[in-house]
Amino acid sequence: MADMLDLPLVLLHAFPLDSRMWNDIREPLSQRARLITPDQRGLGRTPLPVTSREPSLDDAARDLVALLDKLELEQVVLGGCSMGGYVALALLRLAPERVGGLVLIDTKASADKPEAAENRHALAKRADDEGIEGWLAGQLLPNLLAESTLGSRPDIAETVRDLVESQPAPGIAWAARAMAARPDSAGLLPGADVPALVLVGEHDTLTPYAEASAMAEALPRAELVTVPGAGHLTPLEHPAAVSGAILDWLG
Template sequence: MTVQLYARDVGTGTPLVLLHAFPLSSAMWLAQREGLAARFRVITPDLRGFGGSLLGPEDPSIDVMADDVARLFQRIGVRRAVVGGLSMGGYVAMALCRRHPGLVLGAVLAGTRATADSGPVREARLRQAERLEGEEGVQVLVDDVLPNLVGPTTLQRRALVYGRVRGLVQATPPQAAAWAQRAMAGRADSFGTLRGLKVPALVMVGDEDVLATEEEARAMVEALPNAELLVIPRAGHLSAVEQPDLFNQAVAEFAAALARTSH
């Protein structure tokens, strides 16, 4: 059984495929669909098990998630796209660059890292997966993951944004979250992929991000042959949700430059 990803698909122009963070869904890209659809075809899939996409029987794997996205390209008639991913979406975007490089016109990697998990991080993910499978609900995500998704500025000054993120976390299907944690725990280092990337990349990180740090973002930029770094002020892990205008402006400039050179 191959999973068909549910995707929101708005606007026209150069395709921009945005892959969501854990443990959210494509609903997190609302400000990107609204802000970028006037200039680009904005495609925001729900990764397998999240939002409107089924989980399927496959073993947990970031590569499986990347192959799902490649099949989506084919289904909706997209030959090449600027592919952006935030956090877990960044892991999937890097796997797509490795497994299906011909689909990628440029890469936007936000709030993500190219290293594999350290032992303690991997163990924490697997513990969470077991709790998610054993308990009826996602309280472990609300307790352990939600506090690090947004920065202190958002907590103090953007109550509506925090409330929205909290609602998205609470809506996560527990089985999907467990599957995704196992997939992330098993992922390999992606620095080889970055070093071999033939297309330009934009790496973004929130200056208040404690999950994917500016240091890790700089290491990615150093590995990439053609990349720029943007540090987004007063944003934590979910820069696209916390500072959508800055995020959208950077992505629009990056994608527009690619569109000019690819014709």
């Protein structure tokens, strides 16, 4: 296995955002590693392929394998926030030999409970029927950001709102259905014998500390870091803390 410091760092964005969510941590991370931040299928600048297959994050993982092949990268340090973490785990299942390290940010290994999956399907149907303008950002913001962020940092809330509202509705619907269908990945973790960093916002209610702690305990070589004062989107809420934790972990 290559030395982790020699490997590119791939970061996969959260739902329903795109790779611009990493803008505030690009500079410090790029000084240490080759940083790759793709938009996932149907979001940002990446089109949604025409397919008759049911939405599955396995296809998003295959997209990533194709990207790594195109870039001639045999192995990377793979990170993801929220949905990006789910895709990272899907790739760990599909092609574990491509993963030389893991950075799991505000995400979880467990599958959706039935109520959560139903909510995702309802969101997808509404996106299909109405588009996303005027409702999606407002519905999601209270869970994406910490209460203190929403109350005292309107610039962050506005950035997230703009990111959400710039996404194509079909991509939103596809991603919501794919997340609802994802399997439980907890069983993968004990076999992932690579350095791992698990980051979680102190006030993350969507993927809380208990989920992060469970992943860190199951991974053989994991470090767990809590980001004080942050909610579910730590790289946007406290970028210096997130980039600092990643850089410390990289050594």
